[in-house]
Amino acid sequence: MRRGVAELPLHGGRAPKWLFELMVKLAREIVVLLVAELGRDEFLEKMGSPHWFQSLGCVLGFDWHSSGLTTTVTAAIKEALRGLEDELGIYVAGGKGKTSRKTPDELRLKCDRAGVDADKLIYMSRLIAKVDNTAIQDGYQLYHHVFIFTGEGEWTVIQQGMRPEEQLARRYHWISLELDNPVVEPHKGIWTTRIEPKVLNMVARESVPAQERVVELAREHPNKLVKEYLKMPEFHKITTEMINPNRLYQVMLTTYEKQPKNFETFLTTEGVGPKTLRALTLVAQLIYGTAPS
Structure with missing residues (x-):
């Protein structure tokens, strides 16, 4: 996975209306030209590149070192393609906040128009969000999810998480054209202000043995897991303050x-x-010695 370190502070507010309208106009011309000259797959490749995407934001005239570049540029592209999606064969779903939660409905509607398997893309959309919010635990909570796909069913996803207490943001890029396994080194790149010192990364290649052990534990009856906990030495005990035992049992x-x-x-x-x-990762490490990344 490629990792990029760049200024990406978390900024509030929104782009001025006059600026956004200009960004939409310029974005429309850029996308139309790219697709005509290089094709849809190349457009996805470029959108999947953290560096190219950041450069696009600068070309469109947005603040180069703001978290708002992600949300505003993707919103501008989505608006720019309004009425042109069927002609270009490129579709955009999702967005920031509440709009991101409408992604499955948007995907189904637009996939029907494009003749693409909606269930497959909706599944990938949910899986990608789960990976970046659960399998990678870096302290950034997702609040932005945009899914761009073509009439051939290829796609790129741009997500962003925030760490409001430190006013930081982090952007995650995925692309289907280079994806071998969605739970092993799946990212095209991650764009962030800093490398976090403590991160649980269960999709790192080094975490594959831990993944296997977690799945083994997940197949066990909860009662057996409780007995395993009770067999552990006192200093390994997991207290109710750390987890909700009833909730964990049900899951x-x-x-x-x-x-x-x-x-x-x-x-x-x-x-x-x-x-x-x-x-489960902790239990897997304590019982089997399989440490995650």
Whole structure:
């Protein structure tokens, strides 16, 4: 995975209306020209590149070192393609905040128009959000999710998370054209102000053994897991202040009933979130010695 370090402070507010309108006009011409000259796949490649995307924001006239570049540029492209999506074969769904939660509905509507398998893209949209919010625990909470796809079913995803207490943001780029495994080194790149010293990265290649152990634990009945906890020395004990035992029990009961076949299906199980994954990762390390990245 490529990692980029750049200024990306978290800024509030929104772009002035006059600026956004100009950005939309310029973005429309750039996208139309790119698709005509280089094709749809190349457009996705460029949007999937953190460096190219950042440069595009500068060309469109937005603040070069602001978290707002991500949200404003993707919003400008989405607006620029309004009425041109079917002609160009490029579609945009999602956005910032509440709009991001409408992504599945937008994808279904636009996939029907494009003749693309909506269920497949909706699944990938949810999986990608789960990876960057749960499998990677870096302290940044996702608040922006944009899914760009073509009539051929290829796609790129641009997500952004924030750390409001420190006024920082972090952007995550994905692209289907270079994706081998969505839960092993899946990113095209991550754009961030700093490298965090303590991160749980369960999609790092080094975490694959830990993934396998977590899935094994997820298939066990919760009662057995409780007994495993009780066998641990006192200094390994997990207290109720650290986790909600009733909530964890219910989630583990769900994974036991579902019997996930791999880490991807475990991660997409309803109810599995950051705390569940942290708890199982810790147990896997204590019992089996499989340390995550």
